[in-house]
Amino acid sequence: MNTSVPTKNMQQKLPSASGQPPVTGDEVVKLSNIKRMFGTTPAVDDISLSVQRGEILGIIGRSGAGKSTLIRCLNGLERPDSGSVIIEGQEITGLTESQLQPVRRRIGMIFQHFNLMSAKTVAQNIALPLKIAGIAKPERQKIVAELLELVGLSERAQHYPAQLSGGQKQRVGIARALAAKPSLLLSDEATSALDPETTQSILALLKDINQKLGLTILLITHEMDVIRKIADRVIVLDHGHIAEEGPVWEVFARPKADTTKSLLKMLTPALPDSIAAQLTQNPQSASEAIVRLRISGESARRPLINDIAAASGLNARLVHGGIDTIQGEPVGTLFLGLPAHDQTALQKAVGFLKTICDETEVAGYVSVPDARNA
Known part of the structure; x- marks a missing residue:
């Protein structure tokens, strides 16, 4: 047509x-x-x-x-x-x-x-x-x-x-x-x-x-x-x-x-139920922190995983989420997994993310079979 x-x-x-x-x-x-x-x-x-x-x-x-x-x-x-x-x-x-x-x-x-x-x-x-x-x-x-x-x-x-x-x-x-x-x-x-x-x-x-x-x-x-x-x-x-x-x-x-x-809410990625069901607020009983980010603009164009490693020494993994383009600008919600064994390094990573992201929140902690050491 x-x-x-x-x-x-x-x-x-x-x-x-x-x-x-x-x-x-x-x-x-x-x-x-x-x-x-x-x-x-x-x-x-x-x-x-x-x-x-x-x-x-x-x-x-x-x-x-x-x-x-x-x-x-x-x-x-x-x-x-x-x-x-x-x-x-x-x-x-x-x-x-x-x-x-x-x-x-x-x-x-x-x-x-x-x-x-x-x-x-x-x-x-x-x-x-x-x-x-x-x-x-x-x-x-x-x-x-x-x-x-x-x-x-x-x-x-x-x-x-x-x-x-x-x-x-x-x-x-x-x-x-x-x-x-x-x-x-x-x-x-x-x-x-x-x-x-x-x-x-x-x-x-x-x-x-x-x-x-x-x-x-x-x-x-x-x-x-x-x-x-x-x-x-x-x-x-x-x-x-x-x-x-x-x-x-x-x-x-x-x-x-x-x-x-x-x-x-209908357009914003949410943590999958299989992961959300495992969340605990006790970092001592888990191996990984799940961090939710709302990110846009220049921050969304950065090599985020590399930047986190440089700022904190931790290797992050992408758990869930996505980036959309609205009016030519990247806008998205990401869930990252960060090793929880070193709370000082974790807080440093979260602090860094708060300086570049629109919103940063530690959603909770989970245990993963392949927990990594930084």
């Missing part, structure tokens, strides 16, 4: 729904002290954030964290009780429904369950926002054809949604969201209903669109793997407030909030 994205010539051909020249400036979205209450419960609690032009911002949190309410405040479907929502320099919180319409046409939206019209063909679904915007039929047909090529569905133009796979339906949703040439694309759990392979293809398509068309994307998800794959920056929500934010690789490498650490 063709997922290539045309050049910016295509973006230039897409109509501006607002009929206004593009707004200059770096910020597409700016929220200041947004608060939205449901009864006495704050769904969004004093949130301030910005989204830069061309950026992919991931917003993640558990169910009930406030993600859906926040995205509805962004497109004017929810009115915040206090605070400011600015889209491309325009404050929208005080606008009437009719005044909001041109703003919403600058905001594309893709959904978890696609929201396609079952009685309309693929081409008709994509053309719908163009028809509403008053674009003439010949121009609509031209734009629809370009968008179908963009998402790799040219041969499905006359199919109905029931004839499509989940991934194909989401591609139609993406094409429809792009039809009115939005400056911002909101993705609300857009891959949650898809299998892992299809999810990867949709994320690759979104990243390609972002890079070649310069489209700003705000990605709402509860999956850290989605954030890792395509986001530039991540905001972690917890009970309506921002628990943590930063470049994706830094948040993955050095998570601070408990919520972030919990969300990362």
Whole structure:
């Protein structure tokens, strides 16, 4: 399936729904002290954030964290009780429904369950926002054809949604969201209903669109793997407030909030059960210390085993773990085995690791048949 994205010539051909020249400036979205209450419960609690032009911002949190309410405040479907929502320099919180319409046409939206019209063909679904915007039929047909090529569905133009796979339906949703040439694309759990392979293809398509068309994307998800794959920056929500934010690789490498650490557990290597079951906290009854490291950046590029030997005289072995690459930076969790017979040398090794690693912890001690002497 063709997922290539045309050049910016295509973006230039897409109509501006607002009929206004593009707004200059770096910020597409700016929220200041947004608060939205449901009864006495704050769904969004004093949130301030910005989204830069061309950026992919991931917003993640558990169910009930406030993600859906926040995205509805962004497109004017929810009115915040206090605070400011600015889209491309325009404050929208005080606008009437009719005044909001041109703003919403600058905001594309893709959904978890696609929201396609079952009685309309693929081409008709994509053309719908163009028809509403008053674009003439010949121009609509031209734009629809370009968008179908963009998402790799040219041969499905006359199919109905029931004839499509989940991934194909989401591609139609993406094409429809792009039809009115939005400056911002909101993705609300857009891959949650898809299998892992299809999810990867949709994320690759979104990243390609972002890079070649310069489209700003705000990605709402509860999956850290989605954030890792395509986001530039991540905001972690917890009970309506921002628990943590930063470049994706830094948040993955050095998570601070408990919520972030919990969300990362599924992606972070854990000590195998067969070894964890043997752990003791008594170094006298064991031959090897198991040391857990969280490591990133330049430290992850070092010849770590050699450095440990040079610093402490101990020969380390890799027990478990791995290194991933996020935004071009190595980020990983490693479990090393270090001889425990010489506690002075062991403490020297652990002390050295603490100076270069994001996090260092002696998980415990085990007895191994081939215990070595340094």
